[in-house]
Amino acid sequence: MATAGHVEPAGYHTRRDERGRTVVVLTGQWTLRGIDGNADALASALREHARDNDKVVWDCREVRGLDNVGALVLWRLQGFAQGHAIEVRPEHAALCERWARREPPPEGGRSPGVRPLAVLSSLGQGLRSHALEFTTLIGCVVVDGGRLLRRPDQIPWKDISASIYEAGVRALGITALVGALVGIVMSYLSSLELRNFGAPSYIVNVLGLSIMRELGPLLAAILVAGRSGSAMAAELGVMRLTEELDALSAMGISRIVRLVLPNIVALAVALPLLVVWTDAIALFGGMVAAHITLGIDIPEFVHAIPSAVPVVDFVLGIVKGAVFGVVIALIACHFGLRIKPNTRSLGVETTNAVVTGISAVIFVDAVFAIGFRGIGLP
Amino acid sequence: MTSDNIIEMEHVFTRFGRNVVHEDITLSVARGEILGLVGGSGSGKTTLVREMIGLDQPSAGRVRLFGEPLDKIEAETLATLRNRCGVLFQGGALFSAFTVFENVAFPLQEYRAIEPTLIRDLVYMKLAQVGLGPEVAAYLPAELSGGMVKRAALARALALEPELLFLDEPTSGLDPVAAQTFVHHLQDLHKELQFTAVVITHDLDLMRDLCTSLAILADRRIVARGAPTEMALNPHPFVQAMFLGERGQRVFGAMAS
Ligand SMILES: Nc1ncnc2c1ncn2[C@@H]1O[C@H](COP(=O)(O)OP(=O)(O)OP(=O)(O)O)[C@@H](O)[C@H]1O
Ligand SMILES: [Mg+2]
Numbered sequence: 001m002a003t004a005g006h007v008e009p010a011g012y013h014t015r016r017d018e019r020g021r022t023v024v025v026l027t028g029q030w031t032l033r034g035i036d037g038n039a040d041a042l043a044s045a046l047r048e049h050a051r052d053n054d055k056v057v058w059d060c061r062e063v064r065g066l067d068n069v070g071a072l073v074l075w076r077l078q079g080f081a082q083g084h085a086i087e088v089r090p091e092h093a094a095l096c097e098r099w100a101r102r103e104p105p106p107e108g109g110r111s112p113g114v115r116p117l118a119v120l121s122s123l124g125q126g127l128r129s130h131a132l133e134f135t136t137l138i139g140c141v142v143v144d145g146g147r148l149l150r151r152p153d154q155i156p157w158k159d160i161s162a163s164i165y166e167a168g169v170r171a172l173g174i175t176a177l178v179g180a181l182v183g184i185v186m187s188y189l190s191s192l193e194l195r196n197f198g199a200p201s202y203i204v205n206v207l208g209l210s211i212m213r214e215l216g217p218l219l220a221a222i223l224v225a226g227r228s229g230s231a232m233a234a235e236l237g238v239m240r241l242t243e244e245l246d247a248l249s250a251m252g253i254s255r256i257v258r259l260v261l262p263n264i265v266a267l268a269v270a271l272p273l274l275v276v277w278t279d280a281i282a283l284f285g286g287m288v289a290a291h292i293t294l295g296i297d298i299p300e301f302v303h304a305i306p307s308a309v310p311v312v313d314f315v316l317g318i319v320k321g322a323v324f325g326v327v328i329a330l331i332a333c334h335f336g337l338r339i340k341p342n343t344r345s346l347g348v349e350t351t352n353a354v355v356t357g358i359s360a361v362i363f364v365d366a367v368f369a370i371g372f373r374g375i376g377l378p
Numbered sequence: 379m380t381s382d383n384i385i386e387m388e389h390v391f392t393r394f395g396r397n398v399v400h401e402d403i404t405l406s407v408a409r410g411e412i413l414g415l416v417g418g419s420g421s422g423k424t425t426l427v428r429e430m431i432g433l434d435q436p437s438a439g440r441v442r443l444f445g446e447p448l449d450k451i452e453a454e455t456l457a458t459l460r461n462r463c464g465v466l467f468q469g470g471a472l473f474s475a476f477t478v479f480e481n482v483a484f485p486l487q488e489y490r491a492i493e494p495t496l497i498r499d500l501v502y503m504k505l506a507q508v509g510l511g512p513e514v515a516a517y518l519p520a521e522l523s524g525g526m527v528k529r530a531a532l533a534r535a536l537a538l539e540p541e542l543l544f545l546d547e548p549t550s551g552l553d554p555v556a557a558q559t560f561v562h563h564l565q566d567l568h569k570e571l572q573f574t575a576v577v578i579t580h581d582l583d584l585m586r587d588l589c590t591s592l593a594i595l596a597d598r599r600i601v602a603r604g605a606p607t608e609m610a611l612n613p614h615p616f617v618q619a620m621f622l623g624e625r626g627q628r629v630f631g632a633m634a635s
Contacts, residue, residue, distance in 0.1 A: 037491035067539040105502035341520035344475035
């Protein structure tokens with residue numbers, strides 16, 4: 001019997017019996033631990049004997065433990081399975097029987113290598129399915145959103161407010177930190193140049209315009225795309241993994257209304273507010289840096305902002321924030337709902353959600369920059 | 379003799395916050411024993427088994443696995459001990475990104491002392507042993523039925539020919555025929571390999587046919603411990619309800635008479 005911790009290695013010896021046949025006596029533990037990596041060595045040694053099958057008797061009665069690994073090593077020997085001269089212990093009979101009767105496993109399908117045309121066509125199919133699903137998602141959101149507007153009692157306020165807290169309030173710290181740092185860096189870099197030109201007070205214009213029109217919205221959106229985009233996608237994915245999505249559907253509750261819409265509304269509300277917050281902190285950082293490098297007084301700076309930056313630019317930044325929010329949430333939910341119930345897909349699609357979200361934000365920003373090039377710039 | 383006990387638990391207490399799950403549990407499992415761990419839903423059976431493998435630490439008390447105290451064990455020793463154990467989790471716990479084949483092959487590949495050429499044959503044999511055909515091998519866990527998940531998980535638990543098996547409700551979710559086959563299969567394996575097993579179950583047929591002894595967990599303690607046939611003599615109300623109830627009578631009544 002196999003004793004824990006004390007393993008007798010698998011082995012064999014041979015002798016001649018009275019009829020002149022070779023008797024191969026298997027000894028030790030023919031188990032996973034008894035064989036312990038020697039399967040090939042044992043098999044090649046035994047193969048010699050297995051070849052002249054008629055004159056060999058296999059004696060397995062001294063085997064002190066036989067499991068599937070041991071049985072497999074023996075039954076892979078050509079001739080062993082056909083040999084009738086096998087003697088085994090009664091408790092091993094069932095296992096031997098099973099291996100003698102087993103059907104060879106099916107051939108594994110080889111993957112057909114990389115074919116460029118197939119890659120292209122699957123790429124095309126992937127793009128098409130993305131486009132189709134994304135359009136469907138937008139359609140569902142519009143239809144369900146419209147229905148909710150007619151039945152305001154069904155609006156999931158709780159989910160929306162929870163989502164705003166998660167995506168907005170909890171992002172205050174990181175947006176403030178990044179905003180302040182970028183404001184300081186911008187201010188330092190521009191102050192060097194402006195001092196050379198002898199126009200230090202223009203720092204207000206440079207900082208105000210670039211932060212309110214471009215940097216504030218972009219920074220906040222990229223941070224939120226990374227934070228909330230991944231969280232939203234992963235949440236939907238885990239709900240697929242644990243069949244929570246199915247449970248919701250089985251209760252007749254729309255996943256668009258309960259899961260997707262609150263995220264969209266939350267980001268559409270929270271991101272513009274975050275933009276204002278990031279603008280303020282970044283300007284503050286820039287202001288402090290300008291005070292140190294150029295000696296501009298802080299009250300002076302604050303008073304100069306309204307005249308230096310047109311209101312349109314500030315408003316444009318906020319509008320961009322709202323649009324970015326909707327785009328980020330839509331993309332996160334799109335990838336989140338594509339997640340298949342396995343962990344690898346969860347990782348892949350969450351990454352896709354973040355990467356696509358950030359790229360889309362920058363793309364939309366470029367569209368805004370071109371579309372509004374005649375507006376707001378002094 | 380203590381050295382012949384594979385698992386020893388001494389005065390184990392478990393608390394989750396204010397929820398006391400185990401109170402002074404002392405339990406040992408001898409080599410070759412198939413212990414049925416029985417108890418109501420939420421009585422702490424899964425938790426007890428997790429403590430036996432060292433996945434959870436009890437709040438107080440000592441656990442020994444293969445004679446090694448789990449509270450002060452080196453990570454490396456624990457890993458080799460766990461190589462000798464097979465665990466079937468209640469929910470299957472298959473790796474969702476792997477196919478069934480890869481799931482069963484995984485412990486074999488990680489063990490490293492098995493020639494890769496043998497692994498294919500072993501995996502298909504394991505699958506056949508638990509009643510899964512070769513066509514299932516390419517499926518992902520999400521594409522399996524509940525019973526198939528259970529069988530695939532069992533095949534994985536059996537992959538390394540464990541000396542000690544932990545089975546958390548192995549027959550729940552199987553049809554009666556499959557459950558019967560499963561019991562026969564484990565009985566055969568037990569005869570061949572003389573492994574030790576701890577089986578959590580609510581299945582009275584399985585307790586009667588497979589388990590060599592039972593431990594009954596109720597009121598946070600082990601209230602009964604002994605051969606399945608002795609259980610009806612135990613005065614504890616839970617044991618009475620379980621073994622002298624209508625279903626208990628049907629399964630165990632024939633044995634007693
Ligand atoms: N990680 C945990 N944190 C807090 N409480 C837990 C945890 N795990 C288990 N519990 C509690 O411990 C108790 C026992 O749980 P356990 O899963 O061991 O029950 P069980 O006997 O296996 O039940 P079942 O037969 O339903 O599987 C339950 O009350 C449960 O709420
Ligand atoms: Mg349980």
